[in-house]
Amino acid sequence: MPVPAANLYPDFNTIRLSHVCLNVKDLAASKTFYTEILGLQITDEDDTRVYLRAMEERGHHCIILQASDQPGTVEVMGFKTFDEDDLDRAKAYFEARGRPTEWVERPYQGKTLLTSDNMGIPLEFYHKMDRLEPIHQKYALYRGVKPLRIDHFNVFSSDVDASVAFYSDFGFRVTEYTEDEESKKLWAAWMHRKGGVHDMAFTNGTGPRMHHVAFWVPTPLNIIDLLDLMATSGFVKNIERGPGRHGISNAFFLYALDPDGHRIEIYCSDYQTVDPDLEPIKWDLKDPQRQTLWGAPAPESWFKHGTTFSGVETKDSQMKATPIVAP
Known part of the structure; x- marks a missing residue:
């Protein structure tokens, strides 16, 4: 089957992938792996979640580690849109294709649309995420x-x-x-x-x-x-x-x-x-x-x-x- 032609003028504008929420069994063990071995930076944490970003990223997080009774599963994959209006257009787009949609509250994110693709993969789209200070030249923080x-x-x-x-x-x-x-x-x-x-x-x-x-x-x-x-x-x-x-x-x-x-x-x-x-x-x-x-x-x-x-x-x-x- 031929690769479909690219749609250069889609109904809404996705900029890039943004983040993923991973369900884990032992939050402390996962935190050690992602910070001390891989070298991601903690941006916030509590008893159930650890938020992490990489060295060039200004957004609050790219990985969320979430303590769960279903460890080894993925909660959601996130994408950033070009502007706020794209979120309403995305909602209409997915609804027209029979996909479930709802507005959800997410820490450190603005208006966020939760939906799923044709296979059922949970996807969320947002435009605004809390911005943090740049750390890419703070070389003392680099590890892993x-x-x-x-x-x-x-x-x-x-x-x-x-x-x-x-x-x-x-x-x-x-x-x-x-x-x-x-x-x-x-x-x-x-x-x-x-x-x-x-x-x-x-x-x-x-x-x-x-x-x-x-x-x-x-x-x-x-x-x-x-x-x-x-x-x-x-x-x-x-x-x-x-x-x-x-x-x-x-x-x-x-x-x-x-x-x-x-x-x-x-x-x-x-x-x-x-x-x-x-x-x-x-x-x-x-x-x-x-x-x-x-x-x-x-x-x-x-x-x-x-x-x-x-x-x-x-x-x-x-x-x-x-x-x-x-x-």
């Missing part, structure tokens, strides 16, 4: 992998074609994609709003489930430093895949699991995609350089493990095609 900003979400979808069509309609643009040559269906796709390779990506599999949330770092050396830190501070078993360089996106990467099994990607060196007429790059599912430019296949866990969305039922994919999997 030195994350600069949240970069993207990747989710498992039981029907990647349907997911791509849904997000394309409200303005997301495909940068790269994997097509199964036999069925001509999409196996994976990378879509963006902010001018990088992706804000949201879809991978074929039982879904919806979160595959990973990614953070941008300055250089590959930051990832090497993180590996040394994890290997000598009790987190060596949390290292899942990498380091390596993706064929898709050209990004240097590392994948690690947090204490509740949420997959985190540390990521740098992809490319700019600002031009609205940029043609998507197509990859064959069996191309060994698709996963890793250097040819190393991903482990089986990378294709099977994901974290569910709280209260959302999953559905198995009917696609039989498989990528190359490490033995």
